[in-house]
Amino acid sequence: MADSDQIAIATAEGCWLTTTTGQRLFDGVASLWCNVHGHRHPKMNAAIREQLDRVAHITTLGMSADITDLLAERLVAITPGDLSHVFFSSDGSSGVEAALKMALQYWHQRAAATGATSPSPKTRYLALSSAYHGDTTGAVSLGGIKYFHQLFAPIVFTPVRGPLPCSYRLPEGVRPETACDHYADEIETLLKQHHGELAAVVMEPLVQGAAGLITHPAGLLARVRELCDRYEVLMIVDEVATGFGRTGRMFACDHEGVTPDILCLGKGITGGYLPMAATVARPHVYEAFLGDSSERKQLYHGHTFGGNPLAAAAAIASLDLFAETQLVASIDRKAEVLRSSLDRIANHPHVGDMRGRGLMVGIELVEDRDSKTPFPSERLLGRKVCERATELGAWVRPLGDVVVMIPPLVANDEELQFLGSTVSRAIEEVLAELG
Numbered sequence: 001m002a003d004s005d006q007i008a009i010a011t012a013e014g015c016w017l018t019t020t021t022g023q024r025l026f027d028g029v030a031s032l033w034c035n036v037h038g039h040r041h042p043k044m045n046a047a048i049r050e051q052l053d054r055v056a057h058i059t060t061l062g063m064s065a066d067i068t069d070l071l072a073e074r075l076v077a078i079t080p081g082d083l084s085h086v087f088f089s090s091d092g093s094s095g096v097e098a099a100l101k102m103a104l105q106y107w108h109q110r111a112a113a114t115g116a117t118s119p120s121p122k123t124r125y126l127a128l129s130s131a132y133h134g135d136t137t138g139a140v141s142l143g144g145i146k147y148f149h150q151l152f153a154p155i156v157f158t159p160v161r162g163p164l165p166c167s168y169r170l171p172e173g174v175r176p177e178t179a180c181d182h183y184a185d186e187i188e189t190l191l192k193q194h195h196g197e198l199a200a201v202v203m204e205p206l207v208q209g210a211a212g213l214i215t216h217p218a219g220l221l222a223r224v225r226e227l228c229d230r231y232e233v234l235m236i237v238d239e240v241a242t243g244f245g246r247t248g249r250m251f252a253c254d255h256e257g258v259t260p261d262i263l264c265l266g267k268g269i270t271g272g273y274l275p276m277a278a279t280v281a282r283p284h285v286y287e288a289f290l291g292d293s294s295e296r297k298q299l300y301h302g303h304t305f306g307g308n309p310l311a312a313a314a315a316i317a318s319l320d321l322f323a324e325t326q327l328v329a330s331i332d333r334k335a336e337v338l339r340s341s342l343d344r345i346a347n348h349p350h351v352g353d354m355r356g357r358g359l360m361v362g363i364e365l366v367e368d369r370d371s372k373t374p375f376p377s378e379r380l381l382g383r384k385v386c387e388r389a390t391e392l393g394a395w396v397r398p399l400g401d402v403v404v405m406i407p408p409l410v411a412n413d414e415e416l417q418f419l420g421s422t423v424s425r426a427i428e429e430v431l432a433e434l435g
């Protein structure tokens with residue numbers, strides 16, 4: 001807080017925020033990667049108001065709300081493959097926690113049912129390097145980002161740590177064409193060694209957001225799916241950031257025809273209006289928990305506000321808008337508009353990489369482009385660029401020296417060009433001051 005920027009927002013409309021001092025800012029990170037249809041969308045607002053006239057909150061423990069049941073059906077209809085059972089919670093981290101417990105208890109109950117070694121030894125998880133799955137303790141255990149996670153090592157569990165499947169900095173001897181095989185082989189080596197103790201592989205699909213929009217080689221997600229099947233380990237895919245159109249498909253999994261055993265959704269689920277997350281499971285997972293109460297097979301896990309009806313109403317309105325506006329089909333073209341607006345800095349000597357998928361774009365600033373050498377982190381260049389962009393009217397936040405652009409999906413061409421040209425100008429100005 002000692003050097004906080006002290007921006008406070010008074011109102012917002014569409015993709016624009018107005019501060020208490022009257023500055024208008026383009027919402028370049030979609031209010032933390034979750035706004036979809038813009039702020040104060042009339043249909044979103046109306047759906048929430050209408051639900052408010054029915055019921056604001058009831059519990060989903062021992063009962064449910066009609067609107068929440070409807071949302072579950074709508075999610076089942078659009079999520080990949082046979083994902084068909086929905087557990088609601090109130091934020092992405094909690095959605096991941098629920099998935100972790102489901103996976104462990106799944107193997108426990110399967111072992112009991114099949115007479116395999118009981119209790120099951122499958123109590124660990126494989127997570128990727130630089131993973132980010134949220135800030136609660138279980139999610140932090142999976143996490144691999146030094147500044148966020150390292151300090152808490154004494155109070156968390158230790159996952160089996162996989163590679164960072166980065167497409168920009170490839171290991172010695174690995175070429176872009178062989179990168180997918182290389183990383184898949186590394187994951188397979190770990191699965192060979194650890195599958196007997198692994199409940200699940202947990203990963204963000206295609207793009208590791210908080211790691212700095214690290215973009216995986218195409219095909220890796222499908223390879224991990226095959227490996228999880230071969231080594232009998234559940235696959236948990238965390239689409240909290242990538243879900244709901246962000247990457248150009250409704251879900252990132254759709255790019256590679258992958259159906260995870262458990263899918264975690266959050267952020268964009270309510271269009272970015274109200275807190276909600278969902279953990280969606282396939283039938284085999286659900287059925288392992290099915291039995292009358294005396295069997296004590298249920299997942300003893302529930303959150304007070306899980307499935308909140310106002311959030312459910314917002315989520316349904318958001319899905320209706322996705323359908324009405326064919327938003328997902330427009331994302332590839334919009335991404336192209338944003339990318340072209342960055343052309344003028346593509347060859348800048350300190351722009352190392354421009355990457356991402358769909359409307360999830362990161363620019364990594366480096367000291368030396370050829371060797372991909374980062375700037376010393378204490379120079380805070382990413383932060384300085386974002387501060388300059390904010391002065392120029394586009395609110396963006398860095399991840400280290402990666403300047404992140406994750407606008408609301410509804411942003412139009414002109415707004416995307418404004419975002420791209422403002423960030424380009426901020427980069428040029430801040431880096432010119434370096435001399």
Ligand SMILES: *Cc1c(COP(=O)(O)O)cnc(C)c1O
Pocket residue numbers: 091092093094096132133134135204209210238239240241242266267
């Ligand atoms: C944001 C995020 C989370 C955590 O969601 P919260 O709602 O902040 O708890 C988990 N996983 C990924 C991939 C995320 O980007």
